[in-house]
Amino acid sequence: MDKGKFGRLDRLVKEKRRDPYQIKEKFPEPTVCTSCGAVFTGGRWVWMEEKPQKANRVLCPACRRIKEKMPAGNIVLSGRFLKSHGQEILNLVRNEEKAEKALHPLERIMDIHQDGDIIEIHTTGIHLAKRIGEAIRRSYQGDYQLEYPDGEKSVRITWHRD
Numbered sequence: 001m002d003k004g005k006f007g008r009l010d011r012l013v014k015e016k017r018r019d020p021y022q023i024k025e026k027f028p029e030p031t032v033c034t035s036c037g038a039v040f041t042g043g044r045w046v047w048m049e050e051k052p053q054k055a056n057r058v059l060c061p062a063c064r065r066i067k068e069k070m071p072a073g074n075i076v077l078s079g080r081f082l083k084s085h086g087q088e089i090l091n092l093v094r095n096e097e098k099a100e101k102a103l104h105p106l107e108r109i110m111d112i113h114q115d116g117d118i119i120e121i122h123t124t125g126i127h128l129a130k131r132i133g134e135a136i137r138r139s140y141q142g143d144y145q146l147e148y149p150d151g152e153k154s155v156r157i158t159w160h161r162d
């Protein structure tokens, strides 16, 4: 670990570091994630076909959330409508993830649990959660609610349709 690296950060960034999964966290460049292979370069995480050979290695913030089971986005879908349209909705969810993750490696689905009339989806990023919520609302109407339980660090979305 490069001890000098924190010395350059200004006060604003230091305050933001209280969130261990802060998406704006800086790493030496290039840094490669040891789990998913995403590369931190140019101040952001990207996918690269050819990984840099000499690189710092860490677990990226998304993989860390997955490992520690600490989702940033929590989506709960409920209602009888899921019985007839559950699979279709899950396809939509997966497509939204694919599009978001292609551009933003830290935005991923962690897991999906289905239990009768309830589907719960956890994401590593709040943007993906909002994107999925918006897509479901746009396509299927229903009762939709979005809240930030702890500032903008995480988002909770509930959707219901009978």
Ligand SMILES: [Zn+2]
Pocket: 033, 034, 035, 036, 037, 038, 059, 060, 061, 062, 063, 064
């Ligand atoms: Zn990773």
